[in-house]
Amino acid sequence: IREASAHRSYELFLEKIAEGCSGLCITRTHPSELRERFEIERATLLWLSDSKDPNITTIADLNTLNKRVLEFMQKSMRSVILFDRIDYLIMKHGFDEVLRFLLRLNDRIAMSNAIAIVSVDPSTLGQRELSLLEKELKEIPSSVMSAVPEEHVRILSFINNQRKLGRDVTFKDIGNTFNITAPTTQKKI
Numbered sequence: 001i002r003e004a005s006a007h008r009s010y011e012l013f014l015e016k017i018a019e020g021c022s023g024l025c026i027t028r029t030h031p032s033e034l035r036e037r038f039e040i041e042r043a044t045l046l047w048l049s050d051s052k053d054p055n056i057t058t059i060a061d062l063n064t065l066n067k068r069v070l071e072f073m074q075k076s077m078r079s080v081i082l083f084d085r086i087d088y089l090i091m092k093h094g095f096d097e098v099l100r101f102l103l104r105l106n107d108r109i110a111m112s113n114a115i116a117i118v119s120v121d122p123s124t125l126g127q128r129e130l131s132l133l134e135k136e137l138k139e140i141p142s143s144v145m146s147a148v149p150e151e152h153v154r155i156l157s158f159i160n161n162q163r164k165l166g167r168d169v170t171f172k173d174i175g176n177t178f179n180i181t182a183p184t185t186q187k188k189i
Helices: 007-018 032-038 062-075 086-093 095-110 127-136 150-164 171-178 184-187
Strands: 022-027 044-050 058-059 079-085 114-120
Touching: 007 022, 007 079, 007 114, 022 062, 022 171, 032 044, 044 062, 058 062, 062 079, 062 086, 062 095, 086 095, 095 114, 095 127, 150 171, 150 184, 171 184
Parallel strands: 022 044, 022 079, 044 058, 079 114
Antiparallel strands: none
């Protein structure tokens, strides 16, 4: 997904987890901040960092990262892997090495029931690098990500949050919360 921030990637990642996939997030953002910002509860988070933290799994090199990703994919029947800040890996290891890593991983993903989401900020890469990534990875167009109207997303988020609290949601609850009539609520759902 081409984006300056990984917001859309995280939305898709969380959507796939809600659909039953096991989630693995590989990120440069500190995991505690991610859990707070995106309410990520049911995912394994790997922090791309040379710093060591006893409470967080940190990864600094591509070989260890490759091993962890493959182990994760083997444990789950359906998995989704999010790469946030691929530019960090490129700065640390060089584009060609990261591309080789992605090529090997993409082959493994093609043979499994896994999905990889790679968030790419196009301003951090040159045209050659973007072209090579596009040849190997399928771009998810903006139209796919924005196909669901914002109001429907808010309603679905409300239902999801209520379920997390152990509450059943009725049409009346949705109608009262979003100030819409019962027939409109049923139509939207």
